[in-house]
Amino acid sequence: MSESRLTEFIHKADEDExxxxxxxxxxxxxxxxxxxxxxxxxxxxxxxxxxxxVAWWESWWKW
Structure with a gap:
């Protein structure tokens, strides 16, 4: 369950500056x-x- 909530959060963050x-x-x-x-x-x-x-966090810097 925790992984699915993280995935949902990532999708939310993709759309939220x-x-x-x-x-x-x-x-x-x-x-x-x-x-x-x-x-x-x-x-x-x-x-x-x-x-x-680490890889995920680094991807935020590409925006």
């Missing part, structure tokens, strides 16, 4: 979790890491 800006400022998976929680998405830091957070 404010979320994109917040995510660009993150430095760790826990910060991604906190931003997700603020937006109504529950997932764990371990799920973010398993999902390949």
């Amino acid at each position: 404010a979320l994109q800006q917040k995510l660009q400022a993150t430095t760790c998976a826990e910060e991604v979790v906190a931003i997700g929680k603020e937006a109504g998405y529950e997932f764990s830091a371990s799920t973010v890491m398993e999902y390949g957070w």
Whole structure:
């Protein structure tokens, strides 16, 4: 379930510039979790890491 919520959050962030800006400022998976929680998405830091957070986070900088 946590992975599906993360996927939903990523899709939401793809369309939301404010979320994109917040995510660009993150430095760790826990910060991604906190931003997700603020937006109504529950997932764990371990799920973010398993999902390949480093590659995912770096992709935000390409916008």
